[in-house]
Amino acid sequence: LKTPLKQASTSQLVLTERQPDCQSLTTPPKPKETPPADPWTPTSNLKMLISAASPEIRSREQRRQLSDSSSEVLQTKHCLQEHLLGDEYEKSQPSRKEKSLGLLCHKFLARYPDYPSPSQKSYICLDEVTEELHVERRRIYDIVNVLESLHMVSRLARNRYVWHGRHNLPQTLQALKKVGEENKYIQQIQMIKRREYEHEFDPDGERNEEMASSFGSSEQSEMSFVELPGVEFRAASVNGRKYKSLRVMSQKFVMLFLVSTPQIVSLEVAAKILIGEDQLEDLDKSKFKTKIRRLYDIANVLSSLKLIKKVHVTEERGRKPAFKWTGPEVLPNTQDIKLEATSTTCSPPISESITSKEQCSKALFPSKGKQNFTRHSSLIKLVKSIENDRRKIQSAPTSPVKISASTYFFIIFLLETSFSLFLSQMTAEEMQMKCALSSPEAVPKPEPSQQPALSQPLGACPASHSSVSPVILPHPQSGVSYAIYLHPSQAHTVTTYSPGFMLQPLPCASVTGMKSSNSKILNIITTEEGDTQRGPDEPTKSLAAEERPETKSETSSQRCLKRSQALPESNLIKRRKSDEESLDTSLTFFPSGYLIPLTHCTHGTKAECSTKEKAGVCSVQHTAYSSPITGVIPMPASELKTVNIPAFHITPLNIMLSPNSIAAAPVLSNSCLSSSSTSSAPNPSSSALNFMLQHIGLIPAGVQVPANPVLQHVPVSSQSENISHSSGSTNVQEGKVIELTFYSPINESNFVFSLQFLQPKEPQEPQAVTENFFRTPGGPNTEPALSANSDGTQRTSQGTLYIPQRKLEVSED
DNA sequence: TCCTCCCGCCAAGCA
DNA sequence: TGCTTGGCGGGAGGA
Numbered sequence: 001l002k003t004p005l006k007q008a009s010t011s012q013l014v015l016t017e018r019q020p021d022c023q024s025l026t027t028p029p030k031p032k033e034t035p036p037a038d039p040w041t042p043t044s045n046l047k048m049l050i051s052a053a054s055p056e057i058r059s060r061e062q063r064r065q066l067s068d069s070s071s072e073v074l075q076t077k078h079c080l081q082e083h084l085l086g087d088e089y090e091k092s093q094p095s096r097k098e099k100s101l102g103l104l105c106h107k108f109l110a111r112y113p114d115y116p117s118p119s120q121k122s123y124i125c126l127d128e129v130t131e132e133l134h135v136e137r138r139r140i141y142d143i144v145n146v147l148e149s150l151h152m153v154s155r156l157a158r159n160r161y162v163w164h165g166r167h168n169l170p171q172t173l174q175a176l177k178k179v180g181e182e183n184k185y186i187q188q189i190q191m192i193k194r195r196e197y198e199h200e201f202d203p204d205g206e207r208n209e210e211m212a213s214s215f216g217s218s219e220q221s222e223m224s225f226v227e228l229p230g231v232e233f234r235a236a237s238v239n240g241r242k243y244k245s246l247r248v249m250s251q252k253f254v255m256l257f258l259v260s261t262p263q264i265v266s267l268e269v270a271a272k273i274l275i276g277e278d279q280l281e282d283l284d285k286s287k288f289k290t291k292i293r294r295l296y297d298i299a300n301v302l303s304s305l306k307l308i309k310k311v312h313v314t315e316e317r318g319r320k321p322a323f324k325w326t327g328p329e330v331l332p333n334t335q336d337i338k339l340e341a342t343s344t345t346c347s348p349p350i351s352e353s354i355t356s357k358e359q360c361s362k363a364l365f366p367s368k369g370k371q372n373f374t375r376h377s378s379l380i381k382l383v384k385s386i387e388n389d390r391r392k393i394q395s396a397p398t399s400p401v402k403i404s405a406s407t408y409f410f411i412i413f414l415l416e417t418s419f420s421l422f423l424s425q426m427t428a429e430e431m432q433m434k435c436a437l438s439s440p441e442a443v444p445k446p447e448p449s450q451q452p453a454l455s456q457p458l459g460a461c462p463a464s465h466s467s468v469s470p471v472i473l474p475h476p477q478s479g480v481s482y483a484i485y486l487h488p489s490q491a492h493t494v495t496t497y498s499p500g501f502m503l504q505p506l507p508c509a510s511v512t513g514m515k516s517s518n519s520k521i522l523n524i525i526t527t528e529e530g531d532t533q534r535g536p537d538e539p540t541k542s543l544a545a546e547e548r549p550e551t552k553s554e555t556s557s558q559r560c561l562k563r564s565q566a567l568p569e570s571n572l573i574k575r576r577k578s579d580e581e582s583l584d585t586s587l588t589f590f591p592s593g594y595l596i597p598l599t600h601c602t603h604g605t606k607a608e609c610s611t612k613e614k615a616g617v618c619s620v621q622h623t624a625y626s627s628p629i630t631g632v633i634p635m636p637a638s639e640l641k642t643v644n645i646p647a648f649h650i651t652p653l654n655i656m657l658s659p660n661s662i663a664a665a666p667v668l669s670n671s672c673l674s675s676s677s678t679s680s681a682p683n684p685s686s687s688a689l690n691f692m693l694q695h696i697g698l699i700p701a702g703v704q705v706p707a708n709p710v711l712q713h714v715p716v717s718s719q720s721e722n723i724s725h726s727s728g729s730t731n732v733q734e735g736k737v738i739e740l741t742f743y744s745p746i747n748e749s750n751f752v753f754s755l756q757f758l759q760p761k762e763p764q765e766p767q768a769v770t771e772n773f774f775r776t777p778g779g780p781n782t783e784p785a786l787s788a789n790s791d792g793t794q795r796t797s798q799g800t801l802y803i804p805q806r807k808l809e810v811s812e813d
Numbered sequence: 814t815c816c817t818c819c820c821g822c823c824a825a826g827c828a
Numbered sequence: 829t830g831c832t833t834g835g836c837g838g839g840a841g842g843a
Contacts, residue, residue, distance in 0.1 A: 096841050099819065126832090138821070141834055158828075158832060245834075290836060296818055321816070 101297055105143050105304035107133050112163045122163035124153060142246065146301035149225075149250035172226075173258060173330045179226050180255030185273065189260065192272050226251050249274055249291075250298045257308065263325030266313055267295050299323055 097103070108129065116122050124144070130137045144161060147153040151168040153161045225248050252274050256265045271291040302308045307327035312319050 096819065101818075136821080137832080138834075139819085145834075286837075293818065293837075300818080
């Protein structure tokens with residue numbers, strides 16, 4: 001009893017995978033001493049035997065031989081089955097993996113060169129392929145359909161295709177990307193994710209209609225096959241099934257990758273989009289499952305083409321299968337990113353700088369006035385933890401120690417921003433340029449009297465041709481602007497959407513001078529707790545329910561508005577007044593940028609909003625805001641020159657920057673490195689953290705937290721707790737330490753940032769929080785000696801900062 | 814249990 | 829009418 005089946009399949013696999021040339025793959029004569037090749041299954045084996053015994057193929061004598069051999073094989077099989085009982089016989093069969101479509105596609109692709117010579121066309125005969133690969137025709141169709149969608153093959157006639165290879169691929173991908181953008185797939189993805197999130201807290205799906213209508217109106221239900229000039233589409237059934245075909249589905253799937261940033265698409269989202277954006281309402285399960293099946297088919301082929309790679313995304317609802325684009329980067333057509341007329345909600349400023357403002361506005365909202373920000377992927381797990389905890393904490397709304405979810409969110413945001421700061425390495429020259437760009441003419445000076453609210457119009461520097469584009473964010477109380485720098489490579493970095501944490505973009509950006517077509521400027525306005533995406537049973541609501549009951553008929557916008565109005569003046573986080581646009585603009589808004597306070601850059605007056613403007617436009621966004629910023633960090637221009645921004649890995653919380661993120665970050669220039677190593681300027685990390693702490697109101701203005709040594713190597717304490725234990729929305733257990741450790745590959749050292757939540761020292765005060773960062777080896781549990789500052793801020797000699805409790809009294813709504 | 818996806822039925826449409 | 833094409837979903841292997 002021999003088990004030739006696996007041998008045959010394995011050897012053939014190796015053979016075919018190593019075949020560089022399809023020509024060498026002609027049907028080999030069947031060796032008599034081996035059984036008929038590769039009987040995958042008993043049924044197919046039988047079919048093959050029957051086929052082999054066909055009179056058209058063999059002579060009578062051969063037939064007899066084959067018949068004998070067939071009977072021998074059958075006898076062998078029978079014998080095998082008798083001797084290898086049950087499981088053993090099954091084990092002798094090739095596994096599913098060996099029969100996978102991906103593997104089959106590999107074999108298929110191995111037959112043809114990636115770039116065939118245009119002079120000699122390769123033709124694909126399905127009969128040959130099916131015979132040589134020993135698969136059913138049906139499977140080949142799956143492969144060919146996907147290849148057709150990429151214009152790697154095209155159908156000539158029945159049974160006959162032409163192999164184009166990858167020649168058309170760049171063109172195809174560009175076309176697909178364009179169509180994907182036109183179809184607003186980004187918005188659809190965000191819509192779906194938001195819907196998922198809301199559905200989680202709102203199982204009744206009250207907002208489904210809203211979603212469905214958005215989809216139905218924005219997207220044609222049937223999208224035709226995207227063709228390339230010269231690559232004719234000649235499907236067998238041109239009309240009837242064309243729109244459902246694997247081809248179209250494959251194209252749509254690819255589009256999703258091409259328009260997404262990062263280029264990761266979960267199967268679930270893809271399936272929902274592909275099912276038909278107008279059918280979200282009656283999305284039945286079987287349809288969904290079918291779509292998922294097809295997506296797996298497509299994904300297998302695309303994986304074989306090395307265009308995508310399977311990954312998993314971890315979201316609040318768990319681990320989801322997804323695919324990441326690993327194919328060639330599709331550069332946007334210059335035309336496509338040219339500033340087009342947009343529909344931002346910003347009225348044209350009535351000033352002489354209208355043009356530049358418009359341009360900047362357009363640059364900020366290059367597409368339909370909606371710019372999306374999402375978090376860095378490195379924080380997905382952190383976000384997940386917070387989300388999970390928030391849910392857990394729902395049952396304990398009166399926990400004695402609370403901090404605002406929004407505080408948390410904002411911390412996350414700022415951390416992320418800081419991370420981006422670290423990631424977005426820039427050269428000293430670039431820094432200088434940034435400062436130079438923040439010229440008085442360019443930066444609008446806020447007028448405190450005209451700014452009852454916090455959200456400031458964004459000022460932008462004039463056109464920058466550098467790789468980093470700044471947006472100046474003036475701050476009224478401090479008179480200091482914050483420059484938001486976004487590296488183009490990250491400006492569109494959109495990571496997995498997490499609806500619980502979002503920032504709303506400022507719809508009216510009174511910005512000036514942005515005209516760089518490739519600089520994508522993202523402005524930020526933080527919003528309290530990502531409210532518009534909260535479900536009704538979220539802790540926020542449950543906590544607030546007694547104070548401000550909501551009716552179910554309230555829209556998200558209304559809730560948002562109510563919350564924003566209910567916010568105390570001293571609330572920590574900026575909130576954008578919720579208006580008609582808020583639903584559309586509050587999707588995913590974490591910028592991959594960084595904030596640099598610019599104390600030495602005075603604000604010009606030309607570009608600022610005039611009183612009229614503010615009344616008419618700007619104030620619309622501002623009236624509901626209150627300032628969270630209690631101070632700023634003086635950061636002279638000279639400091640900007642010497643910022644050393646290493647790339648960080650974040651280890652203890654399992655927040656790992658993706659290789660792409662690291663890779664995407666520009667290499668630190670020598671000048672930057674050298675300057676940082678020799679400079680006496682304040683460490684940027686210190687500045688960033690001070691800024692962060694001040695920005696979230698944890699330390700008052702002017703207070704600086706010592707942050708040296710900045711990159712001190714500190715082993716991660718086993719006692720430190722994951723943020724998931726102390727998160728989220730409202731409750732933090734006493735003594736919990738949130739610790740983040742960053743590893744800088746450049747400095748080859750760790751950097752620890754931890755938050756410790758302490759019991760309130762006064763009965764009335766709900767909480768105290770310590771910021772213990774750059775922790776000394778004593779660890780977070782070392783009780784530091786306190787020394788009170790006049791403002792209530794307490795420091796320790798270890799660098800542990802005790803935050804005045806008042807700043808942490810936050811109650812949701 | 815859920816993910817993954819093979820497998821083949823069978824209908825649409827072409828030659 | 830036979831054959832090609834491919835939508836579709838059951839259900840099984842695998843994690």
